[in-house]
Amino acid sequence: MSTKNAYEEIDEAQEDHYQTSGRIELPASTDVKLSENDKQFEHIEMVGVARRSLDVVTEPIVKNERLVENVFGKLKLTNWSMFGTNDDETNPIRGYASQPVLPLSKACDPLKEILYELSRYVDLALQETPEQPPDGLTVDESAAIRLYTIEWDAPHRSLYSMLNSNLKKANREDLLPYSKYLKLFISALAKLPCIPSLTVWRGVTKDLTADFPPGTRVTWWSFSSCTTEMTVLENNMYLGREGDRTLFSVEAINGRSIRDHSHFVTEDEIILLPGTHMIVQSQLSPASNLYIIHLKQVKPDNELLELPFEGAHLFPEEIHPWYWKKRFTIPILLLVLVIIAGIVLGAVLGTRTTSTITLKPCNNPLQSFDYITIGRHPSSVVLGHFRNNTYMDAAITVTDENDVIILLGDPVDILRTSKIATGVLPMFIIAADFNNDTIQDLAFVNNGDDTVTIALGVGNGLFPEKKTYSVGTSPSCLLSADFNKDKKLDLVIVSQDTNTVDVLLGDGLGGVKASTNNSVGYFPSIIISADFNHDSNLDLAVTNTFDNTLSVLLGNGDGTFQTHVTYSTGSSPISLLSADFNSDNNLDIAVTNSKNSSISILLGMQNGTFHQQVMFVTGSYPVSIGAADFNNDNNTDLVVVNGEEDTVSTLFGSGDGSFHTQIKYATGDNPVYLTVGDFNNDGSTDLAVLNNGDATASMFFGQANGTLTFIQAYSTGNSPVLFAVADFNSDSKLDFAVVEQSDSTISVLLGRGRGVFQIALNYTVGSNPSSIISVDLNNDNKQDLVTVSTNGSTISILYGHGDGFFNSPVNLTVGSSPTAAISMDLNKDGYMDLAVADKGENTVCILLNNGNKTFYTFLNYTVGDWPSSLIASDFNSDGKIDLAVTSKEENIVSVILNKGDNTFYSAINYTVGKSPSCVVSADLNKDSHADLIVTNYGQNTISILFNDGTATFHTAKTFTVGRYPVSVVAVDFNNDQCMDLAVANSGSNSASILLGNCDGTFLPQVKYTSGIVPTGLASGDLNNDQRPDLIVTNGKSNDAYIFLNTCAN
Structure with a gap:
C-alpha cells in the first residue's frame, strides 16, 4: 500500500496517464488512504468550463479548439480531480501575499523550469492584452488571468493544470515556486467585482452522493471554473445521458467573471477562489444515473486564503445602511409611519377600484418566421407589387426546376403562388417597369443557356409575354437602371465565365436595342449601381470572387463605362451593397467575404474612389447582405445570411462607418439569399431569407427596437x-x-x-x-x-x-x-x-x-x-x-x-x-x-x-x-378583453389563432407554421412582458416552438 500523501498519489497517477491516454484513470493498484479528519475523494472527471482540459477522447487536444459547440458559449471540457475536506480549516493558503507585485514575465521566472516553453505563452498573453484592460486592471494583472486560461500544446501540462494540482496538495511547500505568480493572479482576481450571489454548475461523470451527505462541510482548494448554465447535460462530451453523472449546483457568493480577461473571448466563465467553503444542502436523483448535489457557499470561520494585499475583499463587502446604528429606534418610527400610511392609503384607495396595467388591443399578436415550400434550389428573390399596391408580393427563381415562383400577398392565406417558365437554370431576378406602362415586370438571367429573359406583367400577378436575349457565358446576376439618360430602363448582366459586365440598352417597349460589354476581375458574382462620384451618372461596382477584389466602373452617362478600378476585399467576396454608413453624404460599399466569415466596409470619397477596407466579423460563410435602419436610430444597419451555420446576423450601425452588436437568428437549411421590406405594413423592416437546403423561405418580422421576432425551437426527447x-x-x-x-x-x-x-x-x-x-x-x-x-x-x-x-x-x-x-x-x-x-x-x-x-x-x-x-x-x-x-x-x-x-x-x-x-x-x-x-x-x-x-x-x-x-x-392574445383560441393542427404542421369578438364568434383563423406534427400547446407569459405567449410541442421533429407575443403595451 502506498504511504504517500493522498494528493501526491492522485497527481502522480494523472502525470503517468496524461502522456498515453485521452482519459485520466487511476491505476488499479493505487490505494489512497484518508486521514480520519480529511474527506478525500477518488479521482473524478470534472466538467466545468470547457477549455483547460485533459482530453476525454483518445485524440490529443488541439490548442484553441473547442471540443463541444454551443455549450457554455463554446467552452471545452475540463478534467481534473477535485478534493474536499470535512470542515478542515487548519491548512490555509498563506505566504504568497508577502511577495512583491512583479511584471508577469518576472513573476513567472521561478516556473520556467517547471512549465514547458512558459516564456512563449507569457508573451502570447501579453500580446493579447489591451493597453487599457477592463475593470481597472494593469496590463500584467489582466495578462496573468489570460495566461491562466491558455491551453498548452499537448502533451504538455498547462499552467492552470500544474497550479491546481499543487493547490490540492496538503504540503504547501510545493506552492513556493508559484507564489510570485499567485500574488499577481489573485491580486487581479480580487480587483474584479464579485458577481451577485447566483447558482453556478460543475459536473462529474461519477456517482458522488455517498461522499456528500447533507450537512457535510466541503472545501475546494483549487481554482474552480464553473458556468451559470446547465447545458453540460446536453452533449455526450460532457455529462451525456448515460452512465453515472453528478451535477453540482453551487450557490456562489464570491465568484469572479473572467470573460474580459480570457484567452477565449467568447467564454462565460466564473472562477471560484481557492478555499471555497460550502455546506451540502441536499441531494436528489431526478433520472436514472443522474445525481444532483446542492452546495451552498458560506464564509468560513477562519481565513482559508490569505488576502493578496491590504484592503482586498475576497467576499462582498458588508455595507450597513444609514439606519444601522439606530436599529433600536427605527422600528418604533416605522410603526408610526406604517399607521399613518395605512390611514392615508385607506382613505385614498378606498374610493377607487384596483389599478391594473392596461394593454392596447392588437390584431396580430403572435409574430414568427414562417416556412413556405417553393421548389428545389431557390436562388434569388425580389419583392414588388405585382397585383396591387396594398400587399407586397415576391418572385423567386427556382434553379433546378427552371421556374420563377410568384408569391402573391394575401391577408388571410399569407401568400399564394403561381409559376413562370424560364430558360435553363434561372439564377437571379429583378423587378422593374421595362415598357413604361406603370406595371411591374420581371427580368432574370438563365445561367444554363446564357440568356436573359424579360417577363412583362399585366397587373394581376401574371406575366404572359416574355422576351429572351443572349448574353455572355454563365450569367449570374443583373440589375436595371437608366444608364444613358433616355428615360428607358437598361439592363446590366454579370457573366462569370467571360469575366465581363454586359450592358443592354432598353427600347422602352420591354425589349433591348443595343448591347456592349466591359471587362472586370476574375469570376464576377454580384453587381450594384449608384452614383459614387456625384456627377449624376450611374456607376457600377462588382465583386470578383476568385481574385478577392471589388471592381468599380464609373459611368459616362451614355451607357458606356470607364475602365474598372479594383480594391482589395476579404476572401471570396460574393455579395455587396452601397449606402452611406458614416453620414458624410458619400456612398460607401459593404462586401460579404464568404471564406473568412466577415464583411468589408469600404468608405467612399467624393471623387468616386474608396478607402481601404475595414472588416467586421459575421457568422460562418456570409453569402448575402441587406441594409436598413432596423432599430430606428437613423443609422444604417446591416443584415447578413450565414450559409454554413443556417443563420442571419444583424449588425447595428454606429453612424461612423463601424458596426456593433451582432445578433443571430436561425433560418432554414443552407440559406443563400435575403431581401428586406415591410411585408406586413406595420412600419418596421422585415426580412425574407431563401433556404436552399430545404427549399423554403424564412420570413422574419421586424420590431421597432431592431430585433426580429421568430420561433425558437428547443429539442426534447422523442415524440413529445x-x-x-x-x-x-x-x-x-x-x-x-x-x-x-x-x-x-x-x-x-x-x-x-x-x-x-x-x-x-x-x-x-x-x-x-x-x-x-x-x-x-x-x-x-x-x-x-x-x-x-x-x-x-x-x-x-x-x-x-x-x-x-x-x-x-x-x-x-x-x-x-x-x-x-x-x-x-x-x-x-x-x-x-x-x-x-x-x-x-x-x-x-x-x-x-x-x-x-x-x-x-x-x-x-x-x-x-x-x-x-x-x-x-x-x-x-x-x-x-x-x-x-x-x-x-x-x-x-x-x-x-x-x-x-x-x-x-x-x-x-x-x-x-x-x-x-x-x-x-x-x-x-x-x-x-x-x-x-x-x-x-x-x-x-x-x-x-x-x-x-x-x-x-x-x-x-x-x-x-x-x-x-x-x-x-x-387566452386573450390581443388585449381586447375577449377570449381568443389557439389550436394545434397536427396534419398541417401549424397553429391556428382565432381572435374572438366577445360574442362567441371569431375572426377567420391565422396560421403560424410549427415543427413537424404538433401534438400540444400551452400559453403563458414566457418573457415577463405581461403578454401571453404560445408554446407548441412537435411530435415528429422532437422539439417545442416558442411564439412570443408582440402586441404593443
Whole structure:
C-alpha cells in the first residue's frame, strides 16, 4: 500500500496517464488512504468550463479548439480531480501575499523550469492584452488571468493544470515556486467585482452522493471554473445521458467573471477562489444515473486564503445602511409611519377600484418566421407589387426546376403562388417597369443557356409575354437602371465565365436595342449601381470572387463605362451593397467575404474612389447582405445570411462607418439569399431569407427596437405530445415540462426570462406517457407533476423541490388504459384531487387527495367510448367543480356534475364533431358562464358549446381550423378583453389563432407554421412582458416552438 500523501498519489497517477491516454484513470493498484479528519475523494472527471482540459477522447487536444459547440458559449471540457475536506480549516493558503507585485514575465521566472516553453505563452498573453484592460486592471494583472486560461500544446501540462494540482496538495511547500505568480493572479482576481450571489454548475461523470451527505462541510482548494448554465447535460462530451453523472449546483457568493480577461473571448466563465467553503444542502436523483448535489457557499470561520494585499475583499463587502446604528429606534418610527400610511392609503384607495396595467388591443399578436415550400434550389428573390399596391408580393427563381415562383400577398392565406417558365437554370431576378406602362415586370438571367429573359406583367400577378436575349457565358446576376439618360430602363448582366459586365440598352417597349460589354476581375458574382462620384451618372461596382477584389466602373452617362478600378476585399467576396454608413453624404460599399466569415466596409470619397477596407466579423460563410435602419436610430444597419451555420446576423450601425452588436437568428437549411421590406405594413423592416437546403423561405418580422421576432425551437426527447407550464424553481419565470411518449420520459425546461429556456433535464416515468399536468398536490407551495401512462395503466406523480428538480416518480395504478388527467379540489377539503380518463374501460376515475402524498376513494364514472380529454369547471354555478370529457369514438362530450358529497351524477352527453381530441372551458361570450371548446380531429374543425348557466349546453357551432386539430387553449392574445383560441393542427404542421369578438364568434383563423406534427400547446407569459405567449410541442421533429407575443403595451 502506498504511504504517500493522498494528493501526491492522485497527481502522480494523472502525470503517468496524461502522456498515453485521452482519459485520466487511476491505476488499479493505487490505494489512497484518508486521514480520519480529511474527506478525500477518488479521482473524478470534472466538467466545468470547457477549455483547460485533459482530453476525454483518445485524440490529443488541439490548442484553441473547442471540443463541444454551443455549450457554455463554446467552452471545452475540463478534467481534473477535485478534493474536499470535512470542515478542515487548519491548512490555509498563506505566504504568497508577502511577495512583491512583479511584471508577469518576472513573476513567472521561478516556473520556467517547471512549465514547458512558459516564456512563449507569457508573451502570447501579453500580446493579447489591451493597453487599457477592463475593470481597472494593469496590463500584467489582466495578462496573468489570460495566461491562466491558455491551453498548452499537448502533451504538455498547462499552467492552470500544474497550479491546481499543487493547490490540492496538503504540503504547501510545493506552492513556493508559484507564489510570485499567485500574488499577481489573485491580486487581479480580487480587483474584479464579485458577481451577485447566483447558482453556478460543475459536473462529474461519477456517482458522488455517498461522499456528500447533507450537512457535510466541503472545501475546494483549487481554482474552480464553473458556468451559470446547465447545458453540460446536453452533449455526450460532457455529462451525456448515460452512465453515472453528478451535477453540482453551487450557490456562489464570491465568484469572479473572467470573460474580459480570457484567452477565449467568447467564454462565460466564473472562477471560484481557492478555499471555497460550502455546506451540502441536499441531494436528489431526478433520472436514472443522474445525481444532483446542492452546495451552498458560506464564509468560513477562519481565513482559508490569505488576502493578496491590504484592503482586498475576497467576499462582498458588508455595507450597513444609514439606519444601522439606530436599529433600536427605527422600528418604533416605522410603526408610526406604517399607521399613518395605512390611514392615508385607506382613505385614498378606498374610493377607487384596483389599478391594473392596461394593454392596447392588437390584431396580430403572435409574430414568427414562417416556412413556405417553393421548389428545389431557390436562388434569388425580389419583392414588388405585382397585383396591387396594398400587399407586397415576391418572385423567386427556382434553379433546378427552371421556374420563377410568384408569391402573391394575401391577408388571410399569407401568400399564394403561381409559376413562370424560364430558360435553363434561372439564377437571379429583378423587378422593374421595362415598357413604361406603370406595371411591374420581371427580368432574370438563365445561367444554363446564357440568356436573359424579360417577363412583362399585366397587373394581376401574371406575366404572359416574355422576351429572351443572349448574353455572355454563365450569367449570374443583373440589375436595371437608366444608364444613358433616355428615360428607358437598361439592363446590366454579370457573366462569370467571360469575366465581363454586359450592358443592354432598353427600347422602352420591354425589349433591348443595343448591347456592349466591359471587362472586370476574375469570376464576377454580384453587381450594384449608384452614383459614387456625384456627377449624376450611374456607376457600377462588382465583386470578383476568385481574385478577392471589388471592381468599380464609373459611368459616362451614355451607357458606356470607364475602365474598372479594383480594391482589395476579404476572401471570396460574393455579395455587396452601397449606402452611406458614416453620414458624410458619400456612398460607401459593404462586401460579404464568404471564406473568412466577415464583411468589408469600404468608405467612399467624393471623387468616386474608396478607402481601404475595414472588416467586421459575421457568422460562418456570409453569402448575402441587406441594409436598413432596423432599430430606428437613423443609422444604417446591416443584415447578413450565414450559409454554413443556417443563420442571419444583424449588425447595428454606429453612424461612423463601424458596426456593433451582432445578433443571430436561425433560418432554414443552407440559406443563400435575403431581401428586406415591410411585408406586413406595420412600419418596421422585415426580412425574407431563401433556404436552399430545404427549399423554403424564412420570413422574419421586424420590431421597432431592431430585433426580429421568430420561433425558437428547443429539442426534447422523442415524440413529445403534451406539456405543462408553471414556475418550477420559484424564480418568477415560467418553465415547462414536456411528456415524451417514445422515451417514456418527461423533459423539464427551466425559463431564463425573455422567452429563453435552459436545456432539458429528463425524468423517467411510466410506459408510453400521453398526458401531463402541473399542480401542488401536497400544499408545500412547490409545483408537482402528474403524467398519465397509457400502456402502463398508471399515473406517475413527481413531487417538486421548488428549485426546478423533482423526486423520482410515485406510480399509482388506475384503470386499464388511462389517457388524460386533470387536477382540481373536487371535495373542498383544501387538497387538489385527480380525475383520470381511461379509454380501456370508458370511465373517468376520481382520486381524492389525503394531503400526505396518498389518495383514496377510487370512484369510476362511465362516459362515452374512448375518452380522450377532460376539463374541470363549475358549469352550473353552484360552487362545485364539475367535469367534461370528450369521447373520441362516439363524437360526444360528456358533462359530469358534482353532487358535493364526494360523488358525481351520471354523464350528460352532447354531440360534437368527428373524433373529438381535446376540450377546454372558457367564457367566450361574456355571460359569466363556462362554455366548452372541442377540437374535432376527424373534421378539421372546433366545436363551441355555449352554456346557459345551468350546465345545459346549446347545439355546437363549428369553426374551421387546420388539418387534424389535437389541442386548444383559450387566452386573450390581443388585449381586447375577449377570449381568443389557439389550436394545434397536427396534419398541417401549424397553429391556428382565432381572435374572438366577445360574442362567441371569431375572426377567420391565422396560421403560424410549427415543427413537424404538433401534438400540444400551452400559453403563458414566457418573457415577463405581461403578454401571453404560445408554446407548441412537435411530435415528429422532437422539439417545442416558442411564439412570443408582440402586441404593443
